[in-house]
Amino acid sequence: MKARIFxxxxxGVLDPQGRAIHHALEGLGFDAVNDVxxxxxxxxxxxxxxxxxxxxxxxxxxxxxxxxxNYRIEKGI
Amino acid sequence: xxxxxIVFPGSxxxxxxxxxxxxxxxxxxxxxxxxxxxxxxxxxxxxxxGGFSYGDYLRSGAMAARSPxxxxxxxxAERGAFVLGxxxxxxxxxETGLLPGALLRNAGGHFVCRDVALTVExxxxxxxxxxxxxxxxxxxxxxxxxxxxADADTLDRxxxxxxxxxxxxxxxxxxxxxxxxxxxDTGNVLxxxxxxxxxxxxxHGCTDGRRLxxxxxxxxxxxx
Numbered sequence: 302m303k304a305r306i307f308x309x310x311x312x313g314v315l316d317p318q319g320r321a322i323h324h325a326l327e328g329l330g331f332d333a334v335n336d337v338x339x340x341x342x343x344x345x346x347x348x349x350x351x352x353x354x355x356x357x358x359x360x361x362x363x364x365x366x367x368x369x370x371n372y373r374i375e376k377g378i
Numbered sequence: 379x380x381x382x383x384i385v386f387p388g389s390x391x392x393x394x395x396x397x398x399x400x401x402x403x404x405x406x407x408x409x410x411x412x413x414x415x416x417x418x419x420x421x422x423x424x425x426x427x428g429g430f431s432y433g434d435y436l437r438s439g440a441m442a443a444r445s446p447x448x449x450x451x452x453x454x455a456e457r458g459a460f461v462l463g464x465x466x467x468x469x470x471x472x473e474t475g476l477l478p479g480a481l482l483r484n485a486g487g488h489f490v491c492r493d494v495a496l497t498v499e500x501x502x503x504x505x506x507x508x509x510x511x512x513x514x515x516x517x518x519x520x521x522x523x524x525x526x527x528a529d530a531d532t533l534d535r536x537x538x539x540x541x542x543x544x545x546x547x548x549x550x551x552x553x554x555x556x557x558x559x560x561x562x563d564t565g566n567v568l569x570x571x572x573x574x575x576x577x578x579x580x581x582h583g584c585t586d587g588r589r590l591x592x593x594x595x596x597x598x599x600x601x602x
Contacts, residue, residue: 314527315552317487363444366437366473368480369527 302347304356305375308365309340379598381407381423384451384467386442391428391464391575398575399425402591412445417454422598424451428465428520428573438481438523439469448474460504460594461567465521468559468569477562477569478536479528484521485552491520493584495547496558496572500540503561504597505568508589514547515586517572524571526553526560536560544570 310316316338323337343364347356356374365372381399385392392409399407407425410417417424432441442448448470455461455476463471471477484490493516498509509515528536533554536542544559551571559570574587 315482315485315525317483317485321487363436363440366440366480368472368478369482 306343307373383425386412386431389429395425417450423460426463426467439473443473463569471569482525489522508593524551526557
């Protein structure tokens, strides 16, 4: 069983990496970009039957820092 | 005063911090590897050093914060031991939850490595008792993720309770309200991005950091 965890910075948290990507896109002539926010994708290969609670606990305890980040779990791909 | 310095894979300021502890307290600290599950019961001061623990994987300080030794550090902090986290050590302490907030990538996107002007915001703490409130001092910084972030309520609470120990007197990394160092609510845990251990001897070109360690030794003697 697989799960994908998408970790993104909360709104209002400054994202210098996203800003640098934005500038680079503008430098390439893509001036349609209003904003860029960069995040992380973490792919987990899990034992079958791993509970939703366990996956959520993994996110809360380590994969995301909920002071500054949000996470979204996508299961079974 | 019995002290310890925690060593993670990737720590690189552990020896400097150990030298500072020894020079000022006259006693060699114990170097404690991250896999240890216990610290001596009578430990008075724990240093969480700078560096790049676990290669800064996932987030700076994130992996170190979950290492076995940090539970022992949290336990020691709870019983009143002093904990000093510098640079990566500050990041580890926020990731552990011993201090509020988080350290984000520097606002300018660059690694900042230079001397910075700081203001001592509160000298009524065990760590800053040898300074004057409002005193201007200089410590070096060397970090990529020193941009202190916390929500407005937390920032107000920190300011209101005198828990902002040090503030940048210039723009360094985009930190909220120019915060450089904060205390926990009981005043025995300090996290800071600048490096006092790098400025304790005349040969360092500056001795502004020495009084932080002297103040700690003094606080301990008064407490004991």
